[in-house]
Amino acid sequence: MQRILVTLLLALITATAAVAADLTGTWKGDDGGTYYLRQVGNQLYWYGERGSSNPSWSNVFNGRIHGDRVRGEWADVPKGRTMNEGRLDLSIERGGNELVAERKTGGFGGSRWTREGAPVAIAPIPRPGMRPRPVPMAPREDCVNFDPRNAQVSRINGRWKIVDGSHWVFDFGGNEAEARQALRVIRHYRADQSCFVGRPDPSLSYLLAGGAAPAGPMPGEDCVGFNPGNIEVRQIGGRWKIVEGSHWIFDFQNKEAEARQALNIIRHHEFRNSCFVGRPNPSFSYLRR
Secondary structure (H helix, E strand, O other): OHHHHHHHHHHHHHHHHHOOEEOOEEEEEOOOOEEEEEEEOOEEEEEEEOOOOOOOOEEEEEEEEEOOEEEEEEEEOOOOOOOOEEEEEEEEEHHHOEEEEEEEOOOOOOOEEEEEOOOEEOOOOOOOOOOOOOOOOOOOOEEEEOOOOOEEEEEEOOEEEEEEOOEEEEEOOOOHHHHHHHHHHHHHHOOOEEEEEOOOOOOEEEEEEOOEOOOOOOOOOEEEEOOOOOEEEEEEOOEEEEEEOOEEEEEOOOOHHHHHHHHHHHHHHOOOEEEEEOOOOOOEEEEEO
């Protein structure tokens, strides 16, 4: 009997620890909708709509979380112009920053949802007699927001740029082809933040999509993979680098603090690929999972 109780207790602890982030927040769907999620314990609720004033559809969802899966039912509500309902089974991916439909019925359109903003971390239930582990703090990041739906390539004063309205976001000099390839990357990953380590002359730049790492791959992209669990900061020949074994991946010159900050960011977002547009002198670079 005691053995059975211990087994059940360990199973409960494991199941609770599997939910590493609260799903509460605003999410974007690949169906063009905005979804407002609320997690209460192991129950998940949402309201979703495409357009706020006169949405083409609007729906509600109620599901139960089982580890990294959500099982539930959805139904359209009269704010929109459709009236359908069905089942929806989801998987929780990318550390709680993405939801992916595994099964859907009733004509539901969306298949993938990405969180906007940072997740809300919660600590797992500790084992009896043990102190709970502190939840790691997210690194401080320096990011500029833009709208990938409004981004376009423009020639300004003889230089090709990616702009969002009247604000330019990326500069490609005379490389129009690379500017257009970079725009394809941004739209593919739905990137909406350009982030930096060290400014005004950043030693590392990267993109985020809804506060999370872009997840690939994208056909035709130029990437070098690495294992974020194996990388470290090391000084080589008087220069601070992030290396994986004998291979160096990023060079920070004499900026040790920026190298260590970049290492924390890479591990936090679980970046696994360093990608480029144009080499050997890339005009645009980004990181992805």
